[in-house]
Amino acid sequence: xxxxxxxxxxxxxxxxxxxxxxxxxxxxxxxxxxxxxxxxxxxxxxxxxxxxxxxxxxxxxxxxxxxxxxxxxxxxxxxxxxxxxxxxxxxxxxxxxxxxxxxxxxxxxxxxxxxxxxxxxxxxxxxxxxxxxxxxxxxxxxxxxxxxxxxxxxxxxxxxxxxxxxxxxxxxxxxxxxxxxxxxxxxxxxxxxxxxxxxxxxxxxxxxxxxxxxxxxxxxxxxxxxxxxxxxxxxxxxxxxxxxxxxxxxxxxxxxxxxxxxxxxxxxxxxxxxxxxxxxxxxxxxxxxxxxxxxxxxxxxxxxxxxxxxxxxxxxxxxxxxxxxxxxxxxxxxxxxxxxxxxxxxxxxxxxxxxxxxxxxxxxxxxxxxxxxxxxxxxxxxxxxxxxxxxxxxxxxxxxxxxxxxxx
Amino acid sequence: xxxxxxxxxxxxxxxxxxxxxxxxxxxxxxxxxxxxxxxxxxxxxxxxxxxxxxxxxxxxxxxxxxxxxxxxxxxxxxxxxxxxxxxxxxxxxxxxxxxxxxxxxxxxxxxxxxxxxxxxxxxxxxxxxxxxxxxxxxxxxxxxxxxxxxxxxxxxxxxxxxxxxxxxxxxxxxxxxxxxxxxxxxxxxxxxxxxxxxxxxxxxxxxxxxxxxxxxxxxxxxxxxxxxxxxxxxxxxxxxxxxxxxxxxxxxxxxxxxxxxxxxxxxxxxxxxxxxxxxxxxxxxxxxxxxxxxxxxxxxxxxxxxxxxxxxxxxxxxxxxxxxxxxxxxxxxxxxxxxxxxxxxxxxxxxxxxxxxxxxxxxxxxxxxxxxxxxxxxxxxxxxxxxxxxxxxxxxxxxxxxxxxxxx
Numbered sequence: 164x165x166x167x168x169x170x171x172x173x174x175x176x177x178x179x180x181x182x183x184x185x186x187x188x189x190x191x192x193x194x195x196x197x198x199x200x201x202x203x204x205x206x207x208x209x210x211x212x213x214x215x216x217x218x219x220x221x222x223x224x225x226x227x228x229x230x231x232x233x234x235x236x237x238x239x240x241x242x243x244x245x246x247x248x249x250x251x252x253x254x255x256x257x258x259x260x261x262x263x264x265x266x267x268x269x270x271x272x273x274x275x276x277x278x279x280x281x282x283x284x285x286x287x288x289x290x291x292x293x294x295x296x297x298x299x300x301x302x303x304x305x306x307x308x309x310x311x312x313x314x315x316x317x318x319x320x321x322x323x324x325x326x327x328x329x330x331x332x333x334x335x336x337x338x339x340x341x342x343x344x345x346x347x348x349x350x351x352x353x354x355x356x357x358x359x360x361x362x363x364x365x366x367x368x369x370x371x372x373x374x375x376x377x378x379x380x381x382x383x384x385x386x387x388x389x390x391x392x393x394x395x396x397x398x399x400x401x402x403x404x405x406x407x408x409x410x411x412x413x414x415x416x417x418x419x420x421x422x423x424x425x426x427x428x429x430x431x432x433x434x435x436x437x438x439x440x441x442x443x444x445x446x447x448x449x450x451x452x453x454x455x456x457x458x459x460x461x462x463x464x465x466x467x468x469x470x471x472x473x474x475x476x477x478x479x480x481x482x483x484x485x486x487x488x489x490x491x492x493x494x495x496x497x498x499x500x501x502x503x504x505x506x507x508x509x510x511x512x513x514x515x516x517x518x519x520x521x522x523x524x525x526x527x528x529x530x531x532x533x534x535x536x537x538x539x540x541x542x543x544x545x546x547x548x549x550x551x552x553x554x555x556x557x558x559x560x561x562x563x564x565x566x567x568x569x570x571x
Numbered sequence: 572x573x574x575x576x577x578x579x580x581x582x583x584x585x586x587x588x589x590x591x592x593x594x595x596x597x598x599x600x601x602x603x604x605x606x607x608x609x610x611x612x613x614x615x616x617x618x619x620x621x622x623x624x625x626x627x628x629x630x631x632x633x634x635x636x637x638x639x640x641x642x643x644x645x646x647x648x649x650x651x652x653x654x655x656x657x658x659x660x661x662x663x664x665x666x667x668x669x670x671x672x673x674x675x676x677x678x679x680x681x682x683x684x685x686x687x688x689x690x691x692x693x694x695x696x697x698x699x700x701x702x703x704x705x706x707x708x709x710x711x712x713x714x715x716x717x718x719x720x721x722x723x724x725x726x727x728x729x730x731x732x733x734x735x736x737x738x739x740x741x742x743x744x745x746x747x748x749x750x751x752x753x754x755x756x757x758x759x760x761x762x763x764x765x766x767x768x769x770x771x772x773x774x775x776x777x778x779x780x781x782x783x784x785x786x787x788x789x790x791x792x793x794x795x796x797x798x799x800x801x802x803x804x805x806x807x808x809x810x811x812x813x814x815x816x817x818x819x820x821x822x823x824x825x826x827x828x829x830x831x832x833x834x835x836x837x838x839x840x841x842x843x844x845x846x847x848x849x850x851x852x853x854x855x856x857x858x859x860x861x862x863x864x865x866x867x868x869x870x871x872x873x874x875x876x877x878x879x880x881x882x883x884x885x886x887x888x889x890x891x892x893x894x895x896x897x898x899x900x901x902x903x904x905x906x907x908x909x910x911x912x913x914x915x916x917x918x919x920x921x922x923x924x925x926x927x928x929x930x931x932x933x934x935x936x937x938x939x940x941x942x943x944x945x946x947x948x949x950x951x952x953x954x955x956x957x958x959x960x961x962x963x964x965x966x967x968x969x970x971x972x973x974x975x976x977x978x979x
Contacts, residue, residue, distance in 0.1 A: 275690035282710030302690030374782035
């Protein structure tokens with residue numbers, strides 16, 4: 164939580180933190196500004212002086228809306244620094260930051276955060292350390308200070324995430340109704356004009372539904388059929404007609420425009436009917452999903468449930484990534500991930516994650532799946548769940564698990 | 572252009588380049604993959620061996636669609652590295668990259684690109700240089716190699732950007748029609764139900780129009796009225812009713828979902844009528860816009876047109892950022908910026924930009940404006956223009972400059 168930041172700074176023995184960048188790409192900065200947009204912002208927080216937010220003049224009101232004390236970059240006019248540095252861009256930037264750091268008494272161990280070009284970050288921070296010998300640069304391996312703060316949601320955040328779930332599941336309900344409203348002809352869904360209904364048509368409908376509910380399709384949603392459903396991140400081919408009796412993975416993970424929080428949910432459906440053999444696969448995934456949902460609890464590390472999922476699938480004789488890290492079929496990804504202002508956050512339900520136990524305020528996906536592209540199918544079932552203050556599970560994806568969507 | 576990359580590597584004396592990250596935030600990587608989505612990708616290009624693209628198994632087909640040779644991260648299984656490194660995350664990552672670099676013969680000067688957490692990038696690259704003494708890390712000050720390649724669009728890119736312009740201006744036309752379809756009551760626009768039409772209502776209409784045309788409102792568009800129009804990046808207050816006779820800045824800069832290219836255009840309008848004094852301000856900005864559009868040409872640096880714009884406004888007795896870098900009123904930003912896979916690219920029509928001259932293939936905005944929030948107004952007029960192969964201007968924002976939108 165945001166209120167953890169001072170303690171997280173102490174834990175890391177940091178005298179100051181700097182979060183630099185634009186709020187559109189730096190979700191750590193967006194977290195701090197509460198969604199106020201800054202093209203070039205800097206959050207500077209010293210243990211002695213507290214926080215200050217830098218903004219350009221064009222966005223000063225956005226910056227002021229955060230409640231932090233605001234400084235303008237133009238108080239340190241770049242033109243002057245550039246002139247004094249004989250148009251040497253790097254020297255001008257260093258001199259500007261040096262003056263800012265001196266004015267705010269920044270020294271000692273300083274943690275740097277925010278998204279930046281990799282090579283530039285390395286060059287700039289290396290030069291900054293040279294320029295200011297009283298500063299020790301600290302860079303963190305993920306999960307960093309902000310990832311740690313962000314992974315525990317407060318009650319207000321969970322309410323916002325619940326609202327995102329309500330809006331997202333309303334989209335799914337309308338998409339299923341839209342599909343049901345079509346008739347089939349020789350196992351292909353047909354539009355009123357007689358042409359086949361394609362995945363592209365469904366995606367266009369989904370985008371309108373999202374826009375109507377103020378949801379953003381930041382990362383393209385997945386609506387993949389048959390063998391494409393067997394490749395987890397295949398988003399689906401627009402020109403493919405919808406067929407009855409095939410697995411269709413519908414994985415949608417929009418962002419609420421108002422709050423900035425994501426929701427993530429997957430349903431696998433069949434149109435019209437489910438062939439017995441594929442229905443069995445669907446039920447296998449659903450059984451694993453149900454077992455994990457019944458078992459998962461606070462106090463245990465996320466890795467435990469990834470291991471449990473692998474074991475359950477292995478008992479059913481499916482290959483898994485746990486026994487063969489290079490397998491392309493069977494269960495081939497991790498069980499879940501944190502969700503928040505990024506679609507993938509901490510904690511991770513994966514064997515590689517940090518061994519910290521699940522806690523109240525954590526919000527994670529649970530998404531077991533099976534993938535056999537050469538056999539023409541894939542199945543994944545996913546909900547986003549939160550652990551409330553008492554540790555109880557709150558399912559933010561309140562939507563039924565239908566296997567078959569009837570058509571006309 | 573992409574075909575410039577080998578020469579740009581030679582110019583910088585680079586033996587290899589690495590572009591690491593996700594295509595959603597690393598537009599340099601999205602440029603290379605031609606829009607194919609990768610959550611964790613790496614483009615590795617050695618001068619001797621050419622390019623190779625790393626992807627995770629879930630996204631292997633996305634990676635293969637680019638035409639580059641593809642390797643999977645799972646060929647260097649992270650679990651094994653983690654085990655060998657006794658669960659030390661950094662040591663495991665370094666060992667993995669070391670093995671990859673050895674296999675692909677990466678040595679000498681290596682440029683690193685792609686968006687990453689600033690502190691992590693510094694830490695990881697510092698450690699990598701320690702681990703591999705035959706590698707010299709190169710980080711670039713913007714504009715880096717890819718910014719240079721990207722700022723020159725090829726004919727195919729310009730066609731895609733033209734299509735984005737056509738779709739965007741179609742949205743504006745429908746928004747103006749939507750506004751015109753409303754009647755006024757005591758200078759306030761009224762909805763059919765009798766309530767006031769608010770900026771929020773217009774924004775909801777805009778979002779649907781964008782979704783219908785497969786455009787994404789990645790950065791929230793600006794629809795700001797009166798004093799809010801006087802603060803350039805104020806996006807507009809949702810609960811504000813639309814008034815006749817006020818300046819309304821409508822600045823829209825969506826991304827085409829199919830191609831990933833942005834378009835950027837601004838119109839300032841009055842609903843119903845323009846008061847004489849404000850109409851004069853509008854005309855002042857339009858005159859500057861027209862003069863710049865008539866003058867701008869290849870072979871000249873972008874800074875020249877920023878200076879020209881300041882001089883024109885100063886002759887009209889407006890304050891400008893050129894004579895007072897800290898002014899909050901008058902002309903307070905730069906004239907324009909490159910547009911492409913990012914909304915802000917090179918070249919810049921600004922005094923701080925690199926002095927490279929404008930060239931065929933450059934695509935820039937031209938957007939003079941005046942801002943006086945305390946007087947309750949702001950005006951900006953903006954088009955996106957391209958210089959074609961002959962150096963002629965192609966206006967990608969083919970849309971009239973209406974001052975007044977009539978209402979019922």
